[in-house]
Amino acid sequence: MTTDRFRTTTALALATGLVIGLTAACSGGSDQQAGGPVTITIDGQPPQTQPFDRKIFDADVAAFEKAHPDIKVQAHEGFMDPKTFSAKLAGGQLEDVFYVYFTDPANLIARHQAADITDYVKDVPHVGDIQPALLDVFKDAQGHVYGLPTANYSMGLLYNRALFTKAGLDPDKPPTTWDEVRADAKKITALGNNTVGYADYSANGQGGWHFTTWMYAEGGDIAKKDGDTWKADFNNDKGKAALQTLHDMRWTDNTMGSKQLLQIADVQGMMGAGQLGMYLAAPDNIPTLVNQFKGNYADYGLGAMPGGKGTLIGGEGYMINPKATAAQIKAGLTWIQWKYLNPERVTSDVLNTYKQQGQPVGLPVPPVPDLWTGSVRDQLEQAKEKYATVPVSNYKPYVDGGQSLKGSLEPPNAQQLYTILDTLMSTVLTQQDANIDQLLSDASQKADAVLATVK
Structure with a gap:
């Protein structure tokens, strides 16, 4: 069970018609042409039946590609389905970067169905600022990293x-x-x-x-x-x-x-x-x-x-196809960080966009999920209050009290x-x-x- 939220990319996004903070996509292709850009695929693109969501999502992809001309992204509709995952992986149809729920990584890691990205995440900005318990969801017993959390919830x-x-x-x-x-x-x-x-x-x-x-x-x-x-x-x-x-x-x-x-x-x-x-x-x-x-x-x-x-606790994140090349892994992590784990972008652009579009800002949910620790968390909490359209103080007991609870x-x-x-x-x-x-x-x-x- 996942509240009426994450299995459908949050009630916040669906109820208001905006999927700017959770649904994701990256570009697609699988091989790098000699001397050309790296091409990656990612799932999560909203369907054509959700035209506004699709427009917002595709605009993010275009903005990312403009900022990273060496990476081309191709988005696929839908999300990772555990029932078809193994067949897609074996048949070469699995996206390079794929969405998972917090309950998925342990099994995927045990079956060697996700890339070990330990050596790559060292270069990803702000990984050290993610709550350790959430990052642990994507680690094996030896501490190797196989993915990154991008949103979470707690009851x-x-x-x-x-x-x-x-x-x-x-x-x-x-x-x-x-x-x-x-x-x-x-x-x-x-x-x-x-x-x-x-x-x-x-x-x-x-x-x-x-x-x-x-x-x-x-x-x-x-x-x-x-x-x-x-x-x-x-x-x-x-x-x-x-x-x-x-x-x-x-x-x-x-x-x-x-x-x-x-x-x-x-x-x-x-x-x-x-x-x-x-x-x-x-x-x-x-x-x-x-x-x-x-x-x-x-x-x-x-x-x-x-x-x-x-x-x-629960949530979602992204893992990398174990067949992805080193260049694709780097490009995929660049997308994940830019789209989901980017405090600077949230404070300078995303929150203002939410507010201008009449979306609620101030809840402890994306675009400001409670993923962070230390100064990054403080920075985002201050920005959330600055752009708030709902009473932030109403949720303070939850945000403050939850810090000392064991999340399972x-x-x-x-x-x-x-x-x-x-x-x-x-x-x-x-x-x-x-x-x-x-x-x-x-x-x-x-x-x-x-x-x-x-x-």
């Missing part, structure tokens, strides 16, 4: 500032513990008029995705590697604590409403209608609330994941596991007498069977 607590104010809560101080979440949810629910204090998903795999987030928030995990095999790691005190808290909020506090088996659109609809106080989400949910559910940017705030121990990726075979874990969420939220110990035991056995197939 936090999205809340309705207007309802916080009505309930006598401080909208600038969202809850930081689950006890505080419960207490605040009670006050919000007490407002009446079908107002729900807190909501969560429990259907279509989305419940399992959020249970995973709860486990990380508790400092736990879903799966752990034992030698060469994986085992379920949620049938323990942390898993029980997560489910018990949900059960008690639903049945003891009565702060989650009577309607359950919710999915993301249900919860977003409740929040957009001003009837929900809090739910777990990534920042890209906010533009969706505004554009699809008639919400107001001023009404929403973001806090870090309650508990202070961990959160689920989705588990292996995530979608299969989420289907199993859905039962945990749906049962505790629909059955008051749910046997949490039995639920965890049964789900753990099923998860072990799924994890036994991980190669």
